[in-house]
Each structure stands twice: as structure tokens, then as C-alpha cells.
Amino acid sequence: QVQLVESGGGLVQAGGSLRLSCVASGRTFSTNAMGWFRQAPGKEREFVAAITWNGASTYYADSVKGRFTISRDNAKNTVYLRMNSLKPEDTAVYYCAAHYSGSYYGPNSYGYWGQGTQVTVSS
Secondary structure, eight states: OEEEEEEOOEEEETTOOEEEEEEEEESOSTTSOEEEEEEOTTSOOEEEEEEOTTSSOEEEOTTTTTTEEEEEEGGGTEEEEEEOSOOGGGOEEEEEEEEOSSOTTOGGGEEEEOOOEEEEEEO
16 A cells, blocks of 8 residues: 655746655555656546656656656655646646556556645646
8 A cells, every 4th residue: 555645736827847746655665666647627637757666767748848857765755746847738636646567658557646736837
């Protein structure tokens, strides 16, 4: 069992930055790849970024590549998502998730989810 709690969301103007955090508790965090997903109103949950268990590899959706950075600190059981140059279309609820098996890009590959944190980008 893994419990995930996100924080760091909020309201920001276009072009601004936010850093989301996700703290994990429960079974060993450091052995799981971790991912961030987002869901805007009326849309399906979509992949944002993922990071392997040791941070050696990262993966990004094309829409955020070059603007967002995923990182992790296994000593703190925390994964981060640094978001720069935010756009109104980045507005969504952001979820972190612990990878279970399969592709990093699909939500069905993740077995544990946080409750989400709202990010709103005003134009």
C-alpha cells in the first residue's frame, strides 16, 4: 500500500511557475517509478511526466516538454513537478501516481493515486 499526497497547486498568471510536490508513505517508495497526470474539466486524464525509480530516466508529454521538469528525492519520499512558462491550457487537477507495470504513459499502469491538486493558469 502506498499513500500519496500532492501539494503546491494554486492560481498563477500565464508565464508563471509552480512546483508541485507529492509525498509518499507506506510501502517502499524508492522502488517505484512515479508519474504525474492531469485532468481538465470534461477531458480524460492525460500523462504529463514520469521518472524511473532511481531518477535516471524521465519521460514527458510533448505538450510540456521543455517547460516541466520531474524529479524525485527518495530520502524524502517525494516526487516533484517543476512547471515553468505556464499556459492557460495547463489548467487542470494534477495527480501523482505510483507506477505498477507497463507503459509509463498510460494511467492503467499506475496502481496508486493521490487526491490531486488544482492548478489554474489565468491569461
